[in-house]
Amino acid sequence: xxxxxxxxxxxxxxxxxPAILLELVDEDGNTIGTAEKLSAxxxxxxxxxxxxxxxxxxxxxxxxxxxxxxxxxxxxxxxxTCCGHPxxxxxxxxxxxxxxxxxxxxxxxxxxxxxTVRYNHPDPDSGLVEQEYNHLFVxxxxxxxxxxxxxxxETAFVTPGELAERHASxxxxxxxxxxxxxxxxxxxxxxxxxxxx
Numbered sequence: 001x002x003x004x005x006x007x008x009x010x011x012x013x014x015x016x017x018p019a020i021l022l023e024l025v026d027e028d029g030n031t032i033g034t035a036e037k038l039s040a041x042x043x044x045x046x047x048x049x050x051x052x053x054x055x056x057x058x059x060x061x062x063x064x065x066x067x068x069x070x071x072x073x074x075x076x077x078x079x080x081t082c083c084g085h086p087x088x089x090x091x092x093x094x095x096x097x098x099x100x101x102x103x104x105x106x107x108x109x110x111x112x113x114x115x116t117v118r119y120n121h122p123d124p125d126s127g128l129v130e131q132e133y134n135h136l137f138v139x140x141x142x143x144x145x146x147x148x149x150x151x152x153x154e155t156a157f158v159t160p161g162e163l164a165e166r167h168a169s170x171x172x173x174x175x176x177x178x179x180x181x182x183x184x185x186x187x188x189x190x191x192x193x194x195x196x197x
């Protein structure tokens with residue numbers, strides 16, 4: 001498979017896995033440098049670019065995922081359809097489409113920008129910190145996800161009521177409600193008033 005500069009491996013001379021770099025940004029979202037992924041999440045955290053995706057089916061149900069138990073950050077918790085970090089120089093839109101396919105083996109039939117949100121969420125379980133300038137995307141998906149088990153433990157399509165019930169009884173990512181609330185205007189525009197979002 002051909003590789004692009006964003007996906008080409010940067011193999012270390014000692015054979016160690018390549019470092020994953022994130023874009024560091026200022027408070028206005030301007031790129032100011034890069035940092036290795038884990039170091040950017042260690043307390044107190046370094047502000048970096050991220051994205052969050054919310055995909056809906058034709059019935060207006062939100063696709064959520066439970067993160068795989070093997071993930072070092074927030075394993076086993078429920079979260080939005082997909083989230084992650086663009087590679088340095090990669091557009092957030094391209095990263096959102098790429099990562100949705102990598103994690104869930106689906107391609108959105110529609111994907112649109114839904115604004116940005118900046119937050120600082122420590123994770124008490126891991127001690128890591130989500131210090132992010134997050135680009136939000138909403139869209140539609142047809143067909144069932146086929147998750148990569150290394151990334152995703154489980155998926156579900158939920159109505160607003162089902163999400164509220166699940167949120168009250170199961171652990172969710174520290175950032176989930178922040179990104180959902182920030183995306184709600186675009187979600188309501190996409191799903192219509194009958195969707196209840």
